[in-house]
Amino acid sequence: MAVNLRAPDPAQLPAVAGVELGIAMAGVRKANRKDLLVVRLAPGTAIAGVFTRNRFCAAPVVLAKKHLGNPVRALVVNTGNANAGTGADGVKRALQVCKALAAALGCRPAQVLPFSTGVIMEPLPVERIVAGLPAAVADLRAANWASAAEAIMTTDTVAKAASARVKLSTGPATVTGIAKGSGMIRPDMATMLGFVATDAKVARPALQRMTRAAADQSFNAITVDGDTSTNDAFICLATGKGPAARSKKDLDALAGAIAGVAQTLAQAIVRDGEGATKFVTVRIEGGRSAAECRKVAYAIAHSPLVKTAFFASDPNLGRILAAIGYAGVAGLDATKVDLYLDEVLVAKGGSRHAAYREEQGAAAMKKPEFTVRALLNRGRAAATVWTCDLSFDYVKINAEYRS
Amino acid sequence: MAVNLRAPDPAQLPAVAGVELGIAMAGVRKANRKDLLVVRLAPGTAIAGVFTRNRFCAAPVVLAKKHLGNPVRALVVNTGNANAGTGADGVKRALQVCKALAAALGCRPAQVLPFSTGVIMEPLPVERIVAGLPAAVADLRAANWASAAEAIMTTDTVAKAASARVKLSTGPATVTGIAKGSGMIRPDMATMLGFVATDAKVARPALQRMTRAAADQSFNAITVDGDTSTNDAFICLATGKGPAARSKKDLDALAGAIAGVAQTLAQAIVRDGEGATKFVTVRIEGGRSAAECRKVAYAIAHSPLVKTAFFASDPNLGRILAAIGYAGVAGLDATKVDLYLDEVLVAKGGSRHAAYREEQGAAAMKKPEFTVRALLNRGRAAATVWTCDLSFDYVKINAEYRS
Numbered sequence: 001m002a003v004n005l006r007a008p009d010p011a012q013l014p015a016v017a018g019v020e021l022g023i024a025m026a027g028v029r030k031a032n033r034k035d036l037l038v039v040r041l042a043p044g045t046a047i048a049g050v051f052t053r054n055r056f057c058a059a060p061v062v063l064a065k066k067h068l069g070n071p072v073r074a075l076v077v078n079t080g081n082a083n084a085g086t087g088a089d090g091v092k093r094a095l096q097v098c099k100a101l102a103a104a105l106g107c108r109p110a111q112v113l114p115f116s117t118g119v120i121m122e123p124l125p126v127e128r129i130v131a132g133l134p135a136a137v138a139d140l141r142a143a144n145w146a147s148a149a150e151a152i153m154t155t156d157t158v159a160k161a162a163s164a165r166v167k168l169s170t171g172p173a174t175v176t177g178i179a180k181g182s183g184m185i186r187p188d189m190a191t192m193l194g195f196v197a198t199d200a201k202v203a204r205p206a207l208q209r210m211t212r213a214a215a216d217q218s219f220n221a222i223t224v225d226g227d228t229s230t231n232d233a234f235i236c237l238a239t240g241k242g243p244a245a246r247s248k249k250d251l252d253a254l255a256g257a258i259a260g261v262a263q264t265l266a267q268a269i270v271r272d273g274e275g276a277t278k279f280v281t282v283r284i285e286g287g288r289s290a291a292e293c294r295k296v297a298y299a300i301a302h303s304p305l306v307k308t309a310f311f312a313s314d315p316n317l318g319r320i321l322a323a324i325g326y327a328g329v330a331g332l333d334a335t336k337v338d339l340y341l342d343e344v345l346v347a348k349g350g351s352r353h354a355a356y357r358e359e360q361g362a363a364a365m366k367k368p369e370f371t372v373r374a375l376l377n378r379g380r381a382a383a384t385v386w387t388c389d390l391s392f393d394y395v396k397i398n399a400e401y402r403s
Numbered sequence: 404m405a406v407n408l409r410a411p412d413p414a415q416l417p418a419v420a421g422v423e424l425g426i427a428m429a430g431v432r433k434a435n436r437k438d439l440l441v442v443r444l445a446p447g448t449a450i451a452g453v454f455t456r457n458r459f460c461a462a463p464v465v466l467a468k469k470h471l472g473n474p475v476r477a478l479v480v481n482t483g484n485a486n487a488g489t490g491a492d493g494v495k496r497a498l499q500v501c502k503a504l505a506a507a508l509g510c511r512p513a514q515v516l517p518f519s520t521g522v523i524m525e526p527l528p529v530e531r532i533v534a535g536l537p538a539a540v541a542d543l544r545a546a547n548w549a550s551a552a553e554a555i556m557t558t559d560t561v562a563k564a565a566s567a568r569v570k571l572s573t574g575p576a577t578v579t580g581i582a583k584g585s586g587m588i589r590p591d592m593a594t595m596l597g598f599v600a601t602d603a604k605v606a607r608p609a610l611q612r613m614t615r616a617a618a619d620q621s622f623n624a625i626t627v628d629g630d631t632s633t634n635d636a637f638i639c640l641a642t643g644k645g646p647a648a649r650s651k652k653d654l655d656a657l658a659g660a661i662a663g664v665a666q667t668l669a670q671a672i673v674r675d676g677e678g679a680t681k682f683v684t685v686r687i688e689g690g691r692s693a694a695e696c697r698k699v700a701y702a703i704a705h706s707p708l709v710k711t712a713f714f715a716s717d718p719n720l721g722r723i724l725a726a727i728g729y730a731g732v733a734g735l736d737a738t739k740v741d742l743y744l745d746e747v748l749v750a751k752g753g754s755r756h757a758a759y760r761e762e763q764g765a766a767a768m769k770k771p772e773f774t775v776r777a778l779l780n781r782g783r784a785a786a787t788v789w790t791c792d793l794s795f796d797y798v799k800i801n802a803e804y805r806s
Contacts, residue, residue, distance in 0.1 A: 055735045056728030056753065085724045087738065087754035120721020121755050184708055184725065225707040228729035230721070304628040304707070304793070305587055308801035318523020318633070321488050322587065325459030326631035332458045335490065350459065351490035352524050390707070392798050398708055399715035 003271045003279040003368045003388070004158045014163050014174045015142035016197040018042030018239025022139035023151040026132025028125060029080030029118060034151040036129060038136040039075040039195070040105060045239045047072045047113075048208035050215045052232035059083045059090030059124075060114040061231060063098065073107040075235070077115040077193065078129050079154050079180075084230035085121035093124040100130040104137050117180065117193055117231050118154055149178040152193055155397060156182045156272050162264035166200075166257035168250040171243035173200035175257045179265035183274040183398060185224035192269070194219055194234040196261050199242030200254050206245075210255040211236040218262035221294075222386045224273035225394070226302040234262070270386045275393030278310045281371040285382040292329045293376070293383035299327035300372060300385075307390035315361025317346055324374060332376065340373040341365060406674045406682040406771045406791070407561045417566050417577045418545035419600040421445030421642025425542035426554040429535025431528055432483030432521060437554040439532060441539040442478040442598070443508060448642045450475045450516075451611035453618045455635035462486045462493030462527075463517040464634060466501065476510040478638070480518040480596065481532050482557050482583075487633040488524040496527040503533040507540050520583065520596055520634050521557055552581040555596055558800060559585045559675055565667035569603075569660035571653040574646035576603035578660045582668035586677040586801060588627035595672070597622060597637040599664050602645030603657050609648075613658040614639040621665035624697075625789045627676035628797070629705040637665070673789045678796030681713045684774040688785040695732045696779070696786035702730035703775060703788075710793030718764025720749055727777055735779065743776040744768060 019041060026036040041047075049068055051061050060083055076097055083090045098112040105112075116124065149159035163176040177196030185192065196214070215234050236258060245254045271279050282300050287293035300306055303323040309316040317339065325334060339347035341364040346356045364370050422444060429439040444450075452471055454464050463486055479500055486493045501515040508515075519527065552562035566579040580599030588595065599617070618637050639661060648657045674682050685703050690696035703709055706726040712719040720742065728737060742750035744767040749759045767773050 054725060054728035055732070056724050056737045082721070085721050085750070085754055087752065089754070120719075120725065121750075184722075227706050227708045227722070227725060230725050230728060303630050304797070305630045305801055308798050311798065312802035314802070316523075318485070318488050319587075319630070321459050322457060322523065322630065322633050325457035325633060329458070334459045347488070347524075349490065351488055351492075390798060392795055394707070395711050395714065395793060395795050395798060398711035399717070 013145040017199040017241035019197045020140040021144040021148040022136040024132040024136035035079045036132045037077040037151040042239045046204040046207045048211040049235040054230045056230045058231045059094045060116045063094045064113040070110050073111040075113045080118040082118045082120045083116040083124040093126045096126045152180040160268040162261045164257045168243045173242045177261045181269040184227040184229045197237040201240035201244035202238045214259040214262040218266035222266045222270045223301050273388035274397045275391040276388035278389040279369045282385045283373045286376045287381040288379035290381045290383045296327040297385035299323045301387035310389035311391045313365040336377040338375040416548040420602040420644035422600045423543040424547035424551040425539040426550050427535040427539035438482045439535045440480040440554040445642045449607040449610045451614040452638040457633045459633045461634045462497045463519045466497050467516040473513050476514040478516045483521040485521045485523045486519040486527040496529045499529045555583040563671040565664045567660045571646045576645045580664045584672040587630040587632045600640040604643035604647035605641045617662040617665040620662050621669035625669045625673045626704050676791035677800045678794040679791035681792040682772045685788045686776045689779040690784045691782035693784045693786045699730040700788035702726040704790035713792035714794045716769040739780040741778040
């Protein structure tokens with residue numbers, strides 16, 4: 001299953017000066033599995049992040065948000081246990097991990113950001129993680145991005161990484177990132193876990209703006225199952241070891257490169273969505289606002305009936321139009337809505353297009369990647385959301401996970 | 404599959420004086436299947452209804468809403484074709500059916516309410532329906548409710564009917580109803596199709612109030628897949644052939660009986676939800692408003708991760724708490740939330756309850772019927788929603804429907 005792009009070639013993942021990554025098998029939940037990642041950052045690295053808006057945000061998210069304002073020197077990520085729904089004890093355990101790593105690296109615990117992903121509501125096995133830290137620290141090196149992408153996987157079937165080079169007026173900069181996620185995906189300000197680093201030198205407020213903008217064009221525009229995770233975090237790092245971005249043009253170029261890498265990573269999560277057999281772009285145009293276009297796009301992308309029709313390659317137009325109809329757009333005139341499957345006009349003015357033949361729709365939907373495009377014809381705004389289908393395997397994976 | 408109650412015993416479905424029902428096999432979509440229902444109403448019958456708020460509301464809904472203000476004499480219901488997403492031509496076809504039935508019964512077309520359910524976006528086969536009307540009219544009789552419940556089924560696996568007797572000060576009244584629905588269930592002001600009739604005499608404005616209140620306690624509190632249909636309609640009829648309800652006490656008693664029948668019918672739809680193996684009551688208490696309690700209840704009831712955990716009888720508390728956390732309740736304090744599975748306290752103050760053992764949660768969730776109860780502990784409001792699990796069969800049914 002999955003509609004993955006090719007797995008990242010380690011040779012294609014340029015290192016970022018000032019960032020070293022180390023991996024270990026700590027046995028957090030299962031033995032013989034890379035489940036611990038340590039990232040060491042050069043002094044002076046600027047850091048920005050956006051985090052889940054789930055009210056049950058996990059203990060590591062609480063700490064990471066708190067430590068974000070400090071001169072951060074390291075990240076520590078474990079899989080196998082999300083340390084979510086664990087209350088004050090969970091925060092204490094996350095802090096113990098920060099303390100242990102700080103001691104090993106010679107910095108303060110408040111300079112470490114912790115991240116966890118995995119099962120919710122079980123106590124974090126601090127001892128195993130702390131015991132695994134020396135191996136991860138010993139493994140620290142710049143050319144370790146592909147391995148790091150593997151170390152943060154949970155139900156993911158492939159590692160997710162992307163990179164871009166961007167020319168600034170002061171020289172060429174590198175942007176490299178990794179992400180993980182496959183289920184519980186409906187990021188709200190961030191995704192499960194995404195880390196993007198650049199060697200460019202950029203001030204922190206500018207980096208925070210780029211991070212937010214990149215999230216909105218990437219992780220905040222994807223959905224697998226509509227479930228917003230308790231642990232979502234998207235972090236951008238700028239080590240300043242490379243060229244400086246100060247002019248508007250350079251800042252725009254860097255922002256574009258970061259957003260591009262984030263978008264590739266976000267799409268990779270959907271492509272690897274639990275049980276996914278189709279990668280679907282939902283594009284809504286002609287709305288009065290981007291917000292109402294997003295509402296319609298998410299109504300389509302979340303509808304179990306639409307998603308099972310995607311799985312069956314069944315051009316069941318009625319299900320898509322019904323979802324548009326209940327999306328909650330006040331005053332929407334159904335008789336003005338046009339609908340396309342890829343380039344095929346399937347519905348015109350809210351009804352089946354006279355020239356449309358079902359074979360055309362079926363042909364579009366049989367492809368592993370296609371676009372559902374609706375024109376609301378009531379304004380000039382647009383929005384895009386990426387999603388996948390709902391298959392037998394989605395149920396299988398989620399009925400069996402934990403067991 | 405399905406968590407159905409026993410199929411209604413025809414002998415247990417009291418007739419309602421002033422209501423006659425006739426069934427036919429019109430071959431709307433498939434041959435040899437009851438797919439056409441005609442209901443003849445005594446002159447003077449009061450009628451009230453609530454309809455889908457889907458902006459793509461179907462052609463018959465457009466006409467039914469328009470004709471509702473007239474002295475209605477008949478309903479006509481077909482399955483196999485929803486006549487939705489069919490534009491002006493769909494309305495014309497629905498009107499042709501009204502005209503044919505009006506001619507057969509000797510009334511005006513505007514005194515007939517049409518209803519359709521089935522595949523969306525295909526032209527209504529008017530000729531076949533009109534050709535089936537004489538048989539349905541010839542079949543008209545009062546003791547035909549159970550057969551009528553069968554005639555309106557689509558993906559339903561059982562017929563859905565319920566009845567109650569209510570003592571008014573002026574004598575005993577009967578309330579009998581039928582409903583259909585199994586998928587595309589997230590009624591918004593009404594369900595797929597529900598019809599409840601009483602012989603009580605009640606003024607139309609009072610009946611409309613009772614209908615709205617009954618809908619809110621029944622069809623508007625259920626969800627199978629979160630998909631609001633284009634054809635939802637819930638209709639209440641009061642023939643006035645029995646005792647009159649005029650005093651506040653009588654009106655309250657009648658309203659209670661109508662709401663009770665509607666609730667049984669609504670729950671029957673969830674019990675027969677596509678692929679359902681569990682019938683789950685989601686009860687949220689201690690909210691600041693019923694609206695925020697409903698938000699939380701629906702977040703749980705719509706989460707594919709929670710629903711697959713129901714299917715697996717897996718007490719995956721984290722998925723339920725995560726859904727509460729992303730439901731969008733502003734300022735919700737996660738550390739105050741308590742969670743019960745039936746009578747078992749599983750989470751206290753947002754974390755796993757110390758005394759809770761997973762076997763207890765698993766035992767509760769293995770039952771075909773159980774309650775998820777969350778206390779928000781921030782107010783006095785409450786809300787209840789009924790839902791079912793998400794199983795392999797849900798995907799199978801919806802990937803294969805139409806094919």
